[in-house]
Amino acid sequence: MMPKRSPWQSPEAGALAATRALNSDLSVDVCVVGAGMAGLLCALELRERGRSVLVLERDSVAAGETGATTAHLSTLLDTRYFELCDMHGADKARAIATSHMRGIAHLERVANAHGIDCAFQRVSGFLCADDERQAADLRREAAAATQAGISCELVRRAPLAIADGSALHVPHQAQFEPLAFLRGVVRALQASGVPIYAPVSVCDFEIRSEREPIALSTSDGRRVVANFVVVATNSPINDVTVLHTKLAAYRSYGLSVAIPETIPALCWDLATPYHYARTAFDALTHEPLLIVGGEDHRVGQELESEQHWQQLEDWVRDRFPSAGRVVSHWSGQVLETSDGLAFIGRNPGQEQVLVLTGFSGNGMSYSGLGAELIADLIVGDDNPARELYEPARKPHSLGAVGRYVRENLNTLEQYSDWLGPADVERIEDIRRGEGAVLRRGLDRVAVYVDQEGGAHELSATCPHLGGVVAWNDAEKSWDCPCHGSRFDCYGKVIAGPAVSDLNQLAGGSKKAAEAR
Numbered sequence: 001m002m003p004k005r006s007p008w009q010s011p012e013a014g015a016l017a018a019t020r021a022l023n024s025d026l027s028v029d030v031c032v033v034g035a036g037m038a039g040l041l042c043a044l045e046l047r048e049r050g051r052s053v054l055v056l057e058r059d060s061v062a063a064g065e066t067g068a069t070t071a072h073l074s075t076l077l078d079t080r081y082f083e084l085c086d087m088h089g090a091d092k093a094r095a096i097a098t099s100h101m102r103g104i105a106h107l108e109r110v111a112n113a114h115g116i117d118c119a120f121q122r123v124s125g126f127l128c129a130d131d132e133r134q135a136a137d138l139r140r141e142a143a144a145a146t147q148a149g150i151s152c153e154l155v156r157r158a159p160l161a162i163a164d165g166s167a168l169h170v171p172h173q174a175q176f177e178p179l180a181f182l183r184g185v186v187r188a189l190q191a192s193g194v195p196i197y198a199p200v201s202v203c204d205f206e207i208r209s210e211r212e213p214i215a216l217s218t219s220d221g222r223r224v225v226a227n228f229v230v231v232a233t234n235s236p237i238n239d240v241t242v243l244h245t246k247l248a249a250y251r252s253y254g255l256s257v258a259i260p261e262t263i264p265a266l267c268w269d270l271a272t273p274y275h276y277a278r279t280a281f282d283a284l285t286h287e288p289l290l291i292v293g294g295e296d297h298r299v300g301q302e303l304e305s306e307q308h309w310q311q312l313e314d315w316v317r318d319r320f321p322s323a324g325r326v327v328s329h330w331s332g333q334v335l336e337t338s339d340g341l342a343f344i345g346r347n348p349g350q351e352q353v354l355v356l357t358g359f360s361g362n363g364m365s366y367s368g369l370g371a372e373l374i375a376d377l378i379v380g381d382d383n384p385a386r387e388l389y390e391p392a393r394k395p396h397s398l399g400a401v402g403r404y405v406r407e408n409l410n411t412l413e414q415y416s417d418w419l420g421p422a423d424v425e426r427i428e429d430i431r432r433g434e435g436a437v438l439r440r441g442l443d444r445v446a447v448y449v450d451q452e453g454g455a456h457e458l459s460a461t462c463p464h465l466g467g468v469v470a471w472n473d474a475e476k477s478w479d480c481p482c483h484g485s486r487f488d489c490y491g492k493v494i495a496g497p498a499v500s501d502l503n504q505l506a507g508g509s510k511k512a513a514e515a516r
C-alpha cells in the first residue's frame with residue numbers, strides 16, 4: 001500500500017517537535033492557540049514587535065492542515081475575481097489582490113530574514129480552461145483580475161498540461177516547502193524566547209469582562225492567563241456557533257507521482273470539483289514529483305472517500321502518460337466561506353480574542369497576511385485589510401447570501417441522520433479495520449472494528465452541536481458532517497470545532513465475536 005503522507009513529511013520533520021510540557025500555570029501578553037503556519041507566523045510577528053508570546057498546541061507542530069497543503073502561493077484565489085468583484089465591488093477586489101501580494105511577500109521576507117532553506121521560489125501561475133465555456137470564464141477572470149491590479153495575460157497552453165485549452169498566465173506567484181519553512185520559523189521562535197507547549201488541549205475560554213485578561217483552562221487542569229488570545233486552529237475552538245454558521249468544511253485529497261524533472265509552475269483547472277498541480281522534490285526520497293490535489297467534498301458526506309485518490313490518479317495518468325509510480329497520498333481539510341474571504345480579526349463581540357479561519361483553499365498567503373493583520377490589531381496599528389476580513393461581517397451580496405443559505409441548509413439536513421437508516425444493522429457486518437454507525441434504540445452508536453476483531457463502541461453524537469458522525473474510510477476517522485469536527489477511530493478529537501472526544505460507551509471495547 002502506498003504511504004499516507006504529504007511530500008513535505010519525512011522523519012526530518014520530527015525536528016519540528018521542539019515543544020515543552022506545560023507543567024505550571026502561566027501568564028503572558030499574547031497566547032497563540034494552534035502551532036500551524038498561521039499560528040506560528042502570528043507568534044513570530046508579535047514577538048518581533050516586542051510582545052511576550054507563548055504557543056499552545058493540542059497535538060504537535062504542523063500536525064494539522066499545514067502538513068497537507070500543496071503550498072501554492074497565488075494572488076489568483078480559489079474564488080474568481082469576477083465573483084469577488086460582484087460580491088464586494090471593484091475597490092475591494094483590488095484590496096483583496098493587494099493583501100494577498102503582501103501575504104506572499106511576508107512569507108518571502110520571513111524566509112530571507114531568518115535564512116530559511118525552504119525552496120521559496122517565484123514562479124508563474126496558470127489557470128487552465130478545458131473547453132469553450134471555461135475559456136469564456138477565463139476571459140472574464142482575465143478582465144476582473146487585471147482590474148484588481150493583477151498582472152496577467154491569456155496564453156495558448158500552460159507548461160503543465162492539466163487541461164486542453166487556453167490558460168491565464170499570472171507571473172510572480174510563488175511556491176515553497178511548507179514544513180521546511182516552518183522548521184525555520186520554529187528555530188526563529190526558539191531564538192527569540194517564544195515557547196511552544198504541546199500536547200496541550202484548551203477546553204475553556206474564561207472571559208470575565210472586556211479589558212480583563214482571559215483565562216484559558218486546559219484539559220489537564222492548567223491555566224494560562226493572557227491579555228490577548230489568538231485562535232489559529234483552522235476551525236475556531238473558542239466559538240460554538242456564530243462563526244461556524246458562516247463556514248463550510250471540505251475534505252481535499254492530494255497525490256504525488258514520480259516524474260523525470262520538476263517544472264517551476266503552478267496550475268489550476270476550472271472543473272467542479274477542481275484540480276491543481278505543481279512540482280517539487282520529495283522530502284523523504286528527494287525524487288522529483290508531480291503533486292496534484294482536489295476532488296473536494298463536504299466533510300463526512302461521502303460514504304467511500306478513498307475512491308478520490310483513485311480518481312486523482314486516473315486524472316494524472318490521462319494527462320501525464322510519463323508519470324511514474326505513486327509516491328504518496330494524503331488528505332486535508334479546507335474551510336470555505338460564503339463570500340470567498342477569510343475571517344481574520346477580533347472574534348465577534350470579543351475585543352481580546354482574535355481568530356484566523358475560513359482560508360478557503362488559500363491558507364499560505366492568508367497565513368502571511370493574517371500574521372501582519374493580527375499583529376496590527378493587537379498593537380493598535382492600522383491595516384488596509386482590516387475591514388475586508390472582519391469576522392463579524394455578514395454576507396450581503398446575492399451570491400454570498402445564496403451560498404450561505406445553501407451551505408446552512410446542507411448542515412441542517414445532516415441532522416436528519418438521526419431519523420434515517422443506520423449504516424449497518426449488526427457489528428458483524430463491519431469489516432476489520434472499518435467503522436460504521438448502528439442504531440441502538442433511539443441512540444446512534446459508532447463502532448470501529450480493529451484488525452484483531454475488537455469492536456470499539458462510541459456514542460455517534462458529535463460533542464460540538466450533536467451531529468451524527470460518519471465513518472471516513474480514507475482516514476479511518478469519525479467525521480462530523482455538520483461543521484467538520486473529526487475524531488480518530490477510538491474517538492479522540494483530532495479537528496475542531498469540537499474540543500472533547502466522542503463518549504466511550506460502557507463496555508465499549510470488546511471482541512466483535514462477543515458482540516454478536
Ligand code: FES
Nearest residue numbers: 462464465480483
Ligand atoms: Fe458541529 Fe459536529 S462539528 S455538530
